[in-house]
Amino acid sequence: MSGGRTAGRLLLIGAGALAARGALRAVAAQRRAAALERTNFRGRTVTLAGGPALAAGAALTAAVGAPSGSAGAAALVAGLGSGAVGLYDDVVGARPEQKAAKGFAGHLTALGEGRVTSGLVKIIGVGAAGLTASALLAADPGVAARRRRRGRLARATDVLLGAGVIAGTANLLNLLDLRPGRALKAGVLLGVPLLRGRTGGLAAGPVGAAAGLLPADLDERIMLGDAGANALGALLGVALAARTGPLGRAGLLAVVAALTGASEKVSFTQVIQQTPGLRELDALGRRD
8 A cells, every 4th residue: 555545544533432432431321221221141230332433433534535435325324324223122122022033043043924124124134235335336336347348247247246245244344243242353453454455445444343342341341242243343344345346345244254154054162262372362462
C-alpha cells in the first residue's frame, strides 16, 4: 500500500475502535440495558451491549471506508441488518419457549408445528441482508467493470455466490463466539489481510471495532452475542466478496460451508484446545 493509503486505513481502524467504544457506552447507559445482562460460561454476569455497539461502529466506519457509494450501502445493509436480527435473537431467543429449538433442523421443526422461532427470523434476516448487500456490490464500479460483458445468468449467479459468502461468514463468526475474545480475534486475523487494495477500506473499520472491544470481551465485561458476531462476520464477508470474482467467491463459499458442516460434527472449542498454537492464541489475554 502507498503511504497515503496506509495512513487512511490506520485512521479508519482508529475510527472503528472509537466508534465501537462510544456506541458501547451509549448502549450501556440506556435504561433498558439491564435486559441485556446474561450469565456467561463461567457464571459471570456480562452484558450483550457489545453486540449492537460493534455492529453500529463497524458498519458505519466500513461505509466511510468503502470505495463507492454502492459498496458503502452494502456494508450498512450487511452490518446493521445482520446485527439487528442477531439482537432480536439474543433478546427473544432467551425466552423459555424459544430455547427448545436448536440448529437449523430445530427451527424448521418448530415452523412445521406452526411456531416461528427467533433463530429462524435471524437465519432469514441474515440471508436477506447478504443477498441485498451482494446485489449492491454488483453496482460498485470496480466490481461492475469485471462483470459488464457477462450474461444475466452469470451475473445473477455471481450475486448469489456473494450472498452466500456474506451470510456464511456471518454464521461462521457466530459459531466461534463461544469463549471470550475468540470471535473478535478471528475477525481481526481475517480482516487484516483484507486491508490492502481498492476495497481494503471496507475491512479497516470492522478490524478497528473488533480490536477496540477486545479488551472488554477478554475481561468478561461484555459478550458479542449474535448481534456482534453476525455483524462482524457479514462485514468481513462484504470485504471478501468485493475483492473476488465468481471463482474466488465459489472457493470461499466452499470453505465456509465445509467449516460450518464440520461444526455439526466436532466441537471447535475441543479442536482449539487440542491444537498447540491455537490453544495459546485463544487463551491470550483472557482472565484466569
